[in-house]
Amino acid sequence: MDFILKDWEFKPGVAQARLIQARDGRQVIQLRIDLGLLQLETTGRPDGARPHGHATFFEHLREQARLSKKAEGSFTLSDEQCQDADREFLQFYHRRMCWLALRQYPRAIKDADHTLAFMDFVKRHAPNEDYLNAHEQYRGFVLFQRTQAAAALAVENETPQKAIEEIHAGLDRLREFFASYEREEDLEESGMVQHLRHVEASLRQQFKIGPTLQEQLQQAIADEDYERAARLRDKMKENE
Incomplete structure (x- = not known):
């Protein structure tokens, strides 16, 4: 491994990832870290790994929860299951960072959705508040990265207005997250929100984008111009 590391210098603060072909022909990701890769x-x-024969540990836990419900019992994560869940959260975090660095945005979105669904599961079945909060504190960051990926994918697909709509949807989800902790007043001070606002402003300037259909709809409703609002709703449905 020495020759690999010598030719691939570690850069602090930068996600360094690459796709390579393994000896058996499959593609794998390598992520450079301080002490290796x-x-x-x-x-x-x-x-x-395939935990208990499932594609992910999350899938295994969902099966266990279904069986418990079928047996008319409740399901709560054990200490061992919590540790195994933590491992899977960390693994998907690393891969999500790699996908973003590699500009593989659909894959970054897929891994973010896995993590968010797993967080929802933990929220329902956590053994205590401490374990629940240990994961919920990162929900905003996962939402932020998912929004980044969705907006970048829209730009890549030459639909910058869709990118702005994705940013707005992400901001709405972040607003809900902050509100759930009664911290909505801190939303605009968040570095994540400020970054998304900056990206939106840059896109509007670069592509000369006016108000989105959603923004036009909101303005039409505020102006009580319901005929225009109806036309805008129809147009939004056509674009779905």
Whole structure:
């Protein structure tokens, strides 16, 4: 491994990832870290494991929860299950960072959605508030990265107005997250929100974008111009 690391200098603060072909022909991701590198699978679980025969540990836990419900019992994560869940959260975090660095935006979105769904599961089945909060504190960051990926994908697909709509949708989800902790007044001070606002402003300037359909609809409703609002709703449905 020495020759690999010598030719790939570590840069602090930068996500350094690459896709390579393994000896058996499959693609794998390599992530450069301070003391070496991590190698991750591109599909399924990043470590390539199949916990209890399932594609992910999350899928295994969902099956356990279904069985408990079928037996008319409640399901709560055990200490061991919490530790295994933490491992999977960390693995998907690393791979999500890689996908963003590699500009593989659909894959970044998919991994973010896995993490958000897993967080929802933990919210329902956590053994205590401490464990729940240990994960919920990162929900805003995952929402932020998902929004970044969705907006970047829209720009890549030459639909910059769609990118702005994705940013607005992400901001709405972040607003809900802040409100759930009664911190809505801190929203605009968040570095994540400020970054998304900056990206939106840059896109509007670069592509000369006026108000989005959603913004036009909101203005039409505020002006009580309901005929225009109806036309805008129809247009939004056509674009879905």
